[in-house]
Amino acid sequence: MKLLSAAISKLARARLWRIKNWTDYPVTAQREVLQSLIAEAQYTDFGKKHGFSSLFSVKEFKERVPIQEYETLRLYIQRMMNGEENVLWDSPVKWFAKSSGTTSDKSKFIPISEESLQENHFKASKDVLTNYYKNFPSSNLLTGKGLVVGGSHQINHFNEDIQYGDLSAVLIQNTPFWGHWLRTPELSVALMDEWDQKIEKLAQATANENVTSLAGVPTWTLLLLKRILEIKGKKTIKEIWPNLELYINGGVSFVPYRDQFEKIIGAPINYLEIYNASEGFFAAQERPEDNGMTLFTEHGIFYEFMAAEEYGKPHPTTVGLDNVIINKNYALVISTTGGLWRYLVGDTIKFTSLDPYRIKVTGRVKHYMNAFGEEIIVDNSDNAIALASKKTGCVVIDYTAAPIYFSEKNNGAHEWLIEFEQAPKNMHDFIVELDDALKNINSDYEAKRYKNIALGLPKVHQAYPGTFTKWLQSKKQVGGQHKIPRLSNERKILEEILEINETNRDQ
8 A cells, every 4th residue: 555655646746747737838728628629529410510620710619609508418418328429529428427407407417428537537636636745745645545425326227338426426436446445435335325324334434544635525524524523432533533634625615614624623634625516627726725726727628708797698708718807707618528518517706816727616607505515596496486385375475595504513404584475374384395396306405405414404484574675775776677686605695684574573
């Protein structure tokens, strides 16, 4: 193990010149990525339809290929899931990353080609490791095990050769054999479906390991760490894993969780943020103190940036790296080695630096809640409210919702403030119906609600008449197109309206 760790760490440090090449010349790297993508896909069905064989400029690419969302690519992807080849990409696609759904599908399935794995996800992971060793040359990261709190994996029954799972599970399943020597636990535990059993198995399997790094969504990671403390009868994780030095987080904001991690770990470690989605590994912090994550520009993805105000227009415009502006909100548009062409990811980002290009994730193109990885969008909540109202015979006038974050004693939840024209006869029945509707609409919410492990039953308050109007009045936003924000990933708006609601109660 020590010889293997030493060899890998030496190879990681040797990659620095390659990283310097694309960080020094990012625009050139992006141009070469697009040329390669077009050349590879020119004989696919999508490439033939859009004339890839005669494309010679970014301008022509934008003119011929419209902005895509999952709905516009769904039929292509379904053909790929049925085993067809040369549809969106020219090499066989045997894996799909399952993530939260669109307006008409409970889940969406993102194609993961061999090139996606090698040129994007694994290459970016190697660069994260290289930068870590550059900044922490005395690190002992690879002398122990890396614990990834990942997803589950199952077979796609459309075709016996096609498989799908959470992104983390797809990556674990395709990790080179030597990579498994550096991680814990064994594959059978890492890919378990039942999360209550999985947390217990993870805890039992790793409590006595020499864990030097952690990676995973904060909510699940906290649950695991708490269980490990119970098993070992200790107060801090550092008492159990004295060599722990790094936690890699991504997917949801780490801000609400940092204090809890510092307390439960019990000693300083390094925290790095990454931006690794089903659609691709986009960016990562080089150093913990960096304001933003360095954008990966030579990793099989061509980026475009759509100003947030362009979203929803019939023909939205985008800009490339050479025309972005610091602190402007952009929707991320990507073309990838998995066959996503000018695909609107749905995330919004801002550049915090242009030399090097660094970004931070600012939210979604629509209102959303994603404090626990549940990715609830307004379309989900509107439909869930409608279904719950129909089943309980009530009428909703307006609503807003925000997360209740994890605490030391309680799991998270969603807190709703709803104004009814006709209230339900039994509020608990309404809450259960709302919860069930959200589970049926959004598979990520369903996963987080499983047996209340990470996300509890929603908490619902009834708004007194006039509460929402008074809040709009306080913001000088009454009338016209002004409306109550349906969802927020922060509590500021909800708490302001709850305060007004309390004043209304007393009047």
